[in-house]
Amino acid sequence: MRYALYFSPPKDDPLTGAASLWLGRNAFTGETYPAPEYAQLGAAEQFELTADPRRYGFHATIKAPFSLASSVTEKDLMAVAEDFAQRTQAFEIPELVLGQLGRFFALVPGSLHQPLQDFAAKVVRSFEPFRAALSEADMARRNPEKLSDSQRTHLQRWGYPYVMEDFGFHMTLSGQVPETRAQVMKAILTERFADFTGRPLSISGLAVFIEETRGAPFKIHSWLPLAGAKS
Template sequence: MRYALYFTPAEHDPLTEAASRWLGRNAFSSAEYPAPDDTELPAGEITRLTADPRRYGFHATLKAPFELKDDVSEAELMGAVERFAAETPAFDIPRIVVGQLGPFFALVPASLHPPLQDFAAAVVEEFEPFRAPLSQADIDRRKPEKLTPPQRENLNRWGYPYVMEEFRFHMTLTGPVEPELAGPMREELDRRFAAFANRPLLVDGLAVFSETERGAPFTIHSRLPLAPALEHRKTAP
C-alpha cells in the first residue's frame, strides 16, 4: 500500500467533474468515463494521452506516493492529516491557467504564489516522519543522473525531486504530448477548461490518495477540509 498527499477540489466541485470526465476516471468514486466525443481530437488520441494522469486521478502533488514506515499505522497518518488540516487555513491561488510543462499540459498558477509554496513545503515536512525510505529501485526510477543537484538532494532528503524550491504546483491534464499534437491539444484544453482558467482556485482541502499495489489506480481515501481562510476569520462576528 502506498499513500500520497495531494490537493484536489471537493468531490462535487465543477472542476473535479470536468477534469474527471476529461481524464476518463473519477478518483473519488472510481467511476470511468468514455473519451469525450465533442472534440476535434480523435477519441483514441485523448485516451492515449490521458493514460498516465488517469491512473493517479485529478490532483496536484504535494507529497509524492510513499509507503509507511514499519512503526507507523494508517490510523496514525490519518490522525496527523486531520490535525494538520484543522490547523491550516484555506487560501486562494489568485489565477490558474492552462499551461505546458515540457510535453505535459496542466492547470498551473499564472505566477509563483508564495502562500502556495509555503503550504506545499509544510505538507512535505510535516509528513516526512511517516515515509519509509525509498528503495534503490525507486531511486533509480527517478533517473538521478538527469536531475539537477538540488533535485538530487531533494530526492535523497524528501523522497521526491520536485519539492521545496523545486516545487511547481500543477494539476496534470495529459501525459507527454507529441509536438505535432501540442497545438490542437492546447486549443482543446483552453476550450474545455475556459470556465476555470484565468480565475482563482480555492485550496481548501488536503486529500489522502492510496494505491493498493504498484501500478493500481489511485483512489481518494479521505479529503480533509482546511480551516476557514484567514480573511474569513477576520470578518467573522
C-alpha cells in the first residue's frame, strides 16, 4: 500500500467531473468512462495518451506516493492529515491556464504564486515522518543522473525531486504526446477546459490518495477541506 497527498478539487466540483470524463476514470468513485472521439483524435489514441494520468487520477502532486514508515499506521497518518487540514487556510490560485510541460499537457498556474509554493512545502515537511525510505530500485526509477543537483538532493531528502524550489503545481491531462500530435491535443484541451482556464482555482482541500498494490489505480481515500473552504 502506498499513500500520496495530492490536491484535487472536491468530488462534486465541475472541474473534477470534466477531468474525470476526459481521463476516463473518477478517482473518488472508481467509475470509468469511454474515451471521447474527435475527428482529429480517435478514441483509441486518446485512451492511450491518457493512460498514465488515468491511473493516478486527476490531481496535482503535493507529496508524492510513499509507503508508510514502520513506526506509524494509517490511523496515525489520517489523524495528522485531518488536523493539518483544519489548521491550514484555504486560498486561491489567481489564474489557471493550460500548459505544455515537455511533451505532456496539464492545467497550471498562470504565474508563480508564492502561497501555493509555501503550501506545498508545508505539506512535504509535515508528512515526512510518515514516509518510509525509498528503496534503491525506487531511487533508480527517478533517473537521478538526469536530475539537477537540487533535484537529486530533494530526492534523497524528501523522496521526490520536484519539491521546494523545484516544485511546479500541475494537474496532468495527458501522457507523453508525440510532437506530431501536440497541436491537435492542445486545440482539443483548450476547447474542452475553456470553462476552467483564465480564472482562479480554489485550493480548498487536501486529498489522501491510496495505491493498494503497485501499479493499481490510485483512489481517493479521503478529501479533507481546508479551513475556511466554501462548502
